[in-house]
Amino acid sequence: MSTYIIRRLLLVPLLIFGVTVxxxxxxxxxxxxxxxxxxxxxxxxxxxxxxxxxRKYGLDRPIYEQYWRWLVGVKDPVTGNREGGILxxxxxxxxxxxxxxxxxIKNRFPNTLDLALWAVFPMLSVGIWLGVQAAVHxxxxxxxxxxxxxxxxxxFPSFVFGLLVLIVFYANLxxxxxxxxxDWVSQLIFSGDFHQYxxxxxxxxxxxxxxxxxxxxxxxMALPILTLSYIxxxxxxxxxxxxxxETLRMDYVTTARAKGLKESDVINKHARPNAMIxxxxxxxxxxxxxxxxxxxxxxxxxxxxxxxxxxxxxxQLDVVxxxxxxxxxxxxxxxxxxxxxxxxxxxxxxxxxA
Amino acid sequence: xxxxxxxxxxNTLLREARPERKIGRIERVLGPENYRIITGLLKxxxxxxxxxxxxxxxxxxxxxxxxxxxxGSDPYKIPRDGFSGEPRGMGTEWKKNTPDVPFWYKAxxxxxxxxxxxxxxQGQYDIFxxxxxxxxxxxxxxxxxxVSTVLIGIIIGSISAYxxxxxxxxxxxxxxxxxxxxxxxxxxxxxxxxxxxxxxxxVPSIVALISFGWMGYARIIRGDILSVKERDFVxxxxxxxxxxxxxxxRHILPNAIxxxxxxxxxxxxxxxxxxxxxxxxxxxxQVGYADWGQVLSFARNWITSLQDYWYIVVWPGLVLVFFxxxxxxxxxxxxxxxxxxxxGKS
Numbered sequence: 001m002s003t004y005i006i007r008r009l010l011l012v013p014l015l016i017f018g019v020t021v022x023x024x025x026x027x028x029x030x031x032x033x034x035x036x037x038x039x040x041x042x043x044x045x046x047x048x049x050x051x052x053x054x055r056k057y058g059l060d061r062p063i064y065e066q067y068w069r070w071l072v073g074v075k076d077p078v079t080g081n082r083e084g085g086i087l088x089x090x091x092x093x094x095x096x097x098x099x100x101x102x103x104x105i106k107n108r109f110p111n112t113l114d115l116a117l118w119a120v121f122p123m124l125s126v127g128i129w130l131g132v133q134a135a136v137h138x139x140x141x142x143x144x145x146x147x148x149x150x151x152x153x154x155x156f157p158s159f160v161f162g163l164l165v166l167i168v169f170y171a172n173l174x175x176x177x178x179x180x181x182x183d184w185v186s187q188l189i190f191s192g193d194f195h196q197y198x199x200x201x202x203x204x205x206x207x208x209x210x211x212x213x214x215x216x217x218x219x220x221m222a223l224p225i226l227t228l229s230y231i232x233x234x235x236x237x238x239x240x241x242x243x244x245x246e247t248l249r250m251d252y253v254t255t256a257r258a259k260g261l262k263e264s265d266v267i268n269k270h271a272r273p274n275a276m277i278x279x280x281x282x283x284x285x286x287x288x289x290x291x292x293x294x295x296x297x298x299x300x301x302x303x304x305x306x307x308x309x310x311x312x313x314x315x316q317l318d319v320v321x322x323x324x325x326x327x328x329x330x331x332x333x334x335x336x337x338x339x340x341x342x343x344x345x346x347x348x349x350x351x352x353x354a
Numbered sequence: 355x356x357x358x359x360x361x362x363x364x365n366t367l368l369r370e371a372r373p374e375r376k377i378g379r380i381e382r383v384l385g386p387e388n389y390r391i392i393t394g395l396l397k398x399x400x401x402x403x404x405x406x407x408x409x410x411x412x413x414x415x416x417x418x419x420x421x422x423x424x425x426g427s428d429p430y431k432i433p434r435d436g437f438s439g440e441p442r443g444m445g446t447e448w449k450k451n452t453p454d455v456p457f458w459y460k461a462x463x464x465x466x467x468x469x470x471x472x473x474x475x476q477g478q479y480d481i482f483x484x485x486x487x488x489x490x491x492x493x494x495x496x497x498x499x500x501v502s503t504v505l506i507g508i509i510i511g512s513i514s515a516y517x518x519x520x521x522x523x524x525x526x527x528x529x530x531x532x533x534x535x536x537x538x539x540x541x542x543x544x545x546x547x548x549x550x551x552x553x554x555x556x557v558p559s560i561v562a563l564i565s566f567g568w569m570g571y572a573r574i575i576r577g578d579i580l581s582v583k584e585r586d587f588v589x590x591x592x593x594x595x596x597x598x599x600x601x602x603x604r605h606i607l608p609n610a611i612x613x614x615x616x617x618x619x620x621x622x623x624x625x626x627x628x629x630x631x632x633x634x635x636x637x638x639x640q641v642g643y644a645d646w647g648q649v650l651s652f653a654r655n656w657i658t659s660l661q662d663y664w665y666i667v668v669w670p671g672l673v674l675v676f677f678x679x680x681x682x683x684x685x686x687x688x689x690x691x692x693x694x695x696x697x698g699k700s
Binding site: 018029158167178295310311317325326330 | 682
């Protein structure tokens with residue numbers, strides 16, 4: 001196991017290198033003046049200033065030197081402060097939001113995390129349950145229904161589904177509003193009576209003992225959670241179904257049946273745990289995907305997570321900001337994938353040996 | 355005492371059990387395995403429905419000028435009936451920039467002049483026009499992206515499988531890196547980066563989708579080549595001294611490529627979906643370009659009053675969903691046919 005983990009850990013710097021090179025490559029589409037936004041707050045006003053900035057931050061240096069500076073930043077010779085350096089969390093300055101990119105991320109990431117936290121359970125449980133049912137009753141009506149459901153689900157883009165859900169549940173029924181919280185909650189937070197321990201609204205509400213705030217937060221998240229779950233259910237149903245069907249054909253399942261075990265025990269204790277192995281990877285990917293900020297869903301519901309921030313920066317062609325998000329996302333994904341892979345090694349011994 | 359009949363060497367029974375199969379010309383050209391794939395696809399009701407859906411869209415794309423004639427010089431610009439921000443409902447009068455009345459119009463609607471059949475979006479863009487001409491945009495982008503990603507995938511996959519060793523390792527790690535990145539976000543970012551350089555058009559989104567879409571094909575092709583490489587006819591070719599690159603391109607690739615090509619052609623649905631997602635997020639084409647995601651994105655500013663303006667979401671949404679569903683239905687049947695456990699059945 002430890003060799004597996006070490007081998008997997010050795011891959012991390014490689015992945016970081018690859019991801020940063022790709023993103024740095026995209027940065028090269030910009031001129032030196034635009035790239036200066038990585039380091040300075042305002043657009044340079046005259047030619048002399050531009051030349052000064054270009055020289056100071058080495059924007060005219062060879063490409064590998066620039067890459068290194070971008071990665072770790074430069075020490076200012078006078079003050080000794082580090083400037084730039086994405087690996088140290090300096091992702092540049094967002095001119096559309098008028099604040100450093102890292103501050104936007106700090107504000108937005110808890111929201112994304114909050115949403116991910118509540119979306120994981122419905123997303124995984126319903127899809128897997130439906131898939132197992134479909135496999136157990138193969139070619140029965142549950143199965144047919146699940147297959148139709150999964151075809152329709154994979155054909156439904158999240159933004160179409162999200163907008164349709166909004167028409168029904170918000171515009172017509174007025175049940176679930178978009179956004180993140182009601183006005184009175186934001187006033188409450190602004191007034192200072194509400195302590196933000198974790199910055200995750202639902203958790204904070206519980207810590208403050210404010211059930212009403214908690215319910216308000218959930219009410220706002222209901223539709224995004226439904227959308228995220230729905231588009232993932234389709235895939236989960238399909239994968240669970242086929243993996244479960246395969247397992248049910250195994251000899252040990254026949255043996256279990258031959259021993260006279262109850263059918264529910266055969267399915268729940270013998271077949272399902274083994275069918276789950278291949279679903280773990282998919283589940284890992286989906287959860288990791290949630291962490292990266294779900295660009296489209298957050299945009300549709302106007303939910304202030306990092307995905308929405310990235311989309312709106314991209315819309316305004318604020319490239320430095322967008323690339324900052326890309327780096328952050330890449331790093332998060334690399335870490336999350338690492339965790340998933342290691343967990344996977346624990347679950348399935350075959351992975352370790354491969 | 356039992357009498358056993360002596361074996362006569364007559365195998366009529368056997369022959370009757372498995373009558374000789376006629377091998378048609380198509381099967382001869384495609385080869386038995388590929389022929390099985392094609393016929394398998396045409397058998398299930400789901401995939402036939404998929405083909406019908408795709409067929410309808412192809413007809414709409416081909417006959418777009420007959421369905422709603424273009425207004426002005428650029429047919430992909432949705433005609434605007436004025437500039438007011440407020441969307442107008444279905445069946446409202448079309449005052450300015452009216453297209454010519456086509457032959458079918460009067461017979462079906464019973465009206466002499468164009469109305470906004472599906473209403474207008476903000477800025478008075480006609481939704482019906484956008485959807486009809488958007489079909490062409492969808493096929494165009496889907497086709498370009500799929501062909502390019504497959505080509506890149508084939509080239510990189512074959513290089514990887516052909517050279518093996520360190521080249522293979524480096525390329526596959528590169529594929530890993532690309533696969534780590536979240537597809538839609540990266541495509542969004544690359545399109546945003548390219549837009550100031552190239553200008554607002556279809557190109558940035560297409561390039562973005564290609565750049566982050568080739569990895570899957572590279573992997574599949576590499577795997578297929580590696581498995582075909584072990585077959586006897588490759589060994590035979592090697593024995594008679596055929597050059598390596600000729601073995602790769604004339605012997606291995608043609609035998610490895612067909613399933614990938616079919617799968618790829620079915621990916622058009624997904625590509626169009628991603629493309630629509632990018633336009634929905636406001637990246638890519640100019641405002642008013644006939645493209646489904648663009649029409650949908652008009653709804654974004656009206657989320658608080660969607661009970662009145664539902665038609666901006668529902669019609670483009672359905673058009674997009676049925677398009678993707680058509681390809682998915684065929685794709686699903688395809689996966690069943692390609693599944694090795696299904697081989698020999700049917």
